[in-house]
Amino acid sequence: MNQKEPLLNIQNLSVEFRTIEGTVYAINDLSYTLNSGDILGIVGESGSGKSVSSLGIMKLIPNPPGKIVNGKIIYEGKNLVNISEKEMEQIRGNDISMIFQEPMTSLNPIIKCGKQIAESLILHRGLKKKVAFEQAVEMMHSVGIANPEQRAHEYPHQLSGGMRQRVMIAMALACKPNILICDEPTTALDVTIQAQILDLIRHLNKEMNTAVIMISHDLGVVSELCERVIVMYTGCIIEESSSQELFENPLHPYTIGLIKAIPKISKDREPLQTIEGVVPNAMEKTDGCSFWPRCKDVMLRCKQELPPMIQVKQDRKVRCWKYVVGNRHEGI
């Protein structure tokens, strides 16, 4: 593959949910690229479309009511939006894999852990049961499960939360996929386990050269792990940046608010800052920027026109009228 060609290229992706009450515009015009070996973070509040975008890549959006109405998802030259379900099943788990938020419920309670990991090897690699099981045990070892031979014969309820998430990761990585999508993998875990799981993901990313898409509402997790971060709001990307720059110098008023809202542990505690207002109803499509009702720097133009994605630097994009030449522009 050409060095410059990205592993995954999402162009103008839009997803809608058509419900009885009306159409929910979950994702609007989402575009980003992922290079092989990258760790990309996607942050946003609940309902910002971060999970739907990842399900979109897997083509697992429940249909009906959900539908990809526009856009392309290009992976290895194929547009995943158009390919058949059969071809997609080949890609899922084999090329693109996913781990979920709740390790407690993401494992089948009545199948032994080792067998669950072996399942995808049998499915995609056509391995014999015994060989697959041996590889599963090996996989469990490489995700840091102590005593994998014994653990492989245990049921999910016999394992702790962190252990189950490791099993989940082993399942997702069993076929050595090119892309691993992590949908808030540490939300349900406590802080020390969270750090271990993040370490594990980073380690596996280096070792297996698996590109990772890390979805989280936790900016701490993202800053810890990711090189590049996308901030989403109401289904749009509003800022894209390297993770270091994002935290040192956030551009979009929403990102600034988000970073201010992180609780800090220090002696002189200040009251926690919040962003005023709530996430707007995704059923209403506004003409302007969707953040203007909550924005401190709102201008007239914000209410009338959706700001374009503005390239302010290399690898630094923001969707805000503040940074368009001709408007007030400062802070860069």
Add this chain to the structure above:
Amino acid sequence: MIRSIIKLMKSNYLFTLGCFICLCWILAAIFADFIAPYGPITQDLSIRLNSPSLEHLFGTDNFGRDIFSRVIYGGRYSLLAGCVTVLLAGTIGSIYGAIAGYLGGVVDDIMMRLSEMILSFPSLILAMCINAALGSSLFNTMFALVIVAWPTYARLMRSVVLTVKENEYVEAARALGASKWRVLITEIIPNSVGSVLIMATTDLGNQILMFSTLSFLGLGSAPPTPEWGMMVSDGVNYFNKFWVAGFPGLAILTMAVGSNFIGDGLRDLMDPKLRKEF
């Protein structure tokens, strides 16, 4: 699983009693040839309608046949009919219901409306109609009972599948590349059958009752087959000789109650709210 059943037996004596009763009847039916003192259709008109005695524990009927032996042999027919009906209706119903619930949407609507067509008839009358139309034989009666019984299983299975399919492990399996049908077979059905199994144990008693009812009404098996329901029906003509209808009736009662006890016990085992010390 086995350990929790033993625990259940210790704490829930009705469950233990149910297991004991059912086991007794099953063993009696299997080893009828050794247990029964007389043949089930051996007639001796000189001793017709004798009251229970040491020689004839349950007395004799109007043809002088030993009722005890007939009850022991009769278990074969009733238990067979009950088990086969529950097994077939349960399998057909659960697969049907699982498919309907899993696919959802229009398919679900059409499939469930079809099954409700059968449910909308009074079940006994429908079974009688089918049985009467096909002619009475053991096989036809079982067929009629299956036709009547499967929609209940389908409905139960569908409702369970509707909740099971929302579990994250179903989505996780899809995300790992399992096809829809594979997910249905490996993830959804195994996680849903629990409640169907419980219903099946309870239903076993009902099906034996239904079968006996049909036999009582002259459908079902033909004389001189020693079938419990038919024996009760024979006894109706000799109302002052309680043993003729009474003992086969008792057999039906104990079998139905026993399987209900088992079903109740299993339900308690599965229901975390009722699961006190398990």
